[in-house]
Amino acid sequence: MQTNDTTALKNKRILVTGSAGFIGFHLTKALLSEGANVIGIDNLNDYYEPALKQARLDELDKFHASISAPAKSRDSDDASDAATQNSETVVNKNSAVSAPTSDLSAPTSVIPVPTSVIPAQAGIQSVSKTSPEYQFIKMDLADRAAIESLFKTHHFDIVVNLAAQAGVRYSLENPHAYVDSNLIGFVNILEGCRHAKVGHLVYASSSSVYGMNIKQPFSTEDRVDYPISLYAATKKANELMAHTYSHLYGIPTTGLRFFTVYGPWGRPDMAYYKFTKAILEDKPIDIYNHGQMKRDFTYIDDIVDGILRVMVKPPQLESDTSSTTTATSAPNIVIPAPTPDTLAPNSVIPAPNSVIPAQAGIHDDKNNRHCEERSDAAIQSNQENRHCEERSDVAIQSNHSGNKITNAQAPYKIYNIGNNQPVTLRHFITAIENACGKKAIENSLPMQAGDVPITYADIDDLMADTGFKPTTSIDSGIARFAEWYKLFYTDNQSQNKTSLNSDITE
């Protein structure tokens, strides 16, 4: 982590889901370097080469073994530095990170991660060598019993949910994979966090939630109500579900909207991976609009640095007002006024329910049913909306009378995590050509329908709140990726069987 506070995560008990995946692998490695105790889970599905996922797990085992000796005396900063130098995650101790502001800043736990094996019948198929610092368990997020059992058997200070069915195009082919992993799986994680009172849930969202938004840069204050893939819809749903759980149960949750992440050990379904393969194999690549579109590519080390910074900074309630006054309290998220370019024709913007005072009365079932029906149907009248929203405020208040949970506040945050330095696809391809030492064979195509000339992330919030600042240029990031790629496919003598049919998917 690019921070002088490397102790913040030390001995913290952390669950990383999707730990055999691209980002999960790098995050787990960085966490082990920080002296955290990590349990990683993944179902090792075959959306892309399971051999690559296994290779990442093998690498994690090796890495863990290599730092285990110094880890025994991790109290020394020297040991932690040495371990971190072995990592691909760059450590820059000069940049600051804000101190944690919740009980996560309390003295680090001395209780190691229990190494108990969860009963086989709970759905767990394999467990790595157990150690107090690191353990991998093959487990499906959608396996409710297994996830329940995991949360019962282990206590986690922080959960980072990265496991998901990723990819935009594949959601046309296999929609159920998205429902299982991204919706059912996510509810299982939320439930686990709820019952185990986890201190902070950090979860992966995606820039794809911006859908047809054309305003640049993409800001977390933009409306994201018009997803254009099921993948994006599930990610947006995750944000909504997380808000609900933050609001209802006070679980601090932070959603990270990743913007195209790339780097060593990356994802074979993504464009940079496919372009590299094609260039090295002298196969043609499709280039739309002469490569003039601009995109935000974020190098994996920068992403991991950002996740670590976020992990130690759980969102707080703005104020701790009591439940009786909560309906009029300001929310800690801002619902922006619609702008013409974010508002689709015929849509009606409901007023945020948090700014409408709860009112007594209207308690009959008939009225409730009316409100449910109203939200199903297209809502045409703002007056009607207001009534229905008031109804749901009243319902929530009466469900939670007597406790501190408010319906107007939630320890909830969403950040964009991107590079904020869009580069043209032409530049991106040139970087790959330079790294491969070969020119691409180009198949020039017109701009695709629905494609937008530029997309990039507004990361001001993340920078202001955590000190996040991506530092890796596309040229050096792609060079590091290509170096790894060539070594990996030579050393493993394994073939990259990825299809070359590509778009810039997430």
Ligand SMILES: NC(=O)c1ccc[n+]([C@@H]2O[C@H](COP(=O)([O-])OP(=O)(O)OC[C@H]3O[C@@H](n4cnc5c(N)ncnc54)[C@H](O)[C@@H]3O)[C@@H](O)[C@H]2O)c1
């Ligand atoms: N890489 C990017 O550019 C990018 C961009 C936007 C969002 N994201 C999101 O970030 C997260 C991590 O992405 P990644 O690039 O590392 O992807 P990845 O596919 O490499 O990693 C996801 C991992 O989750 C595992 N997984 C999937 N479904 C599971 C389930 N039901 N149970 C257990 N494990 C399961 C997969 O086996 C995989 O190893 C994902 O949620 C993804 O949607 C990534």
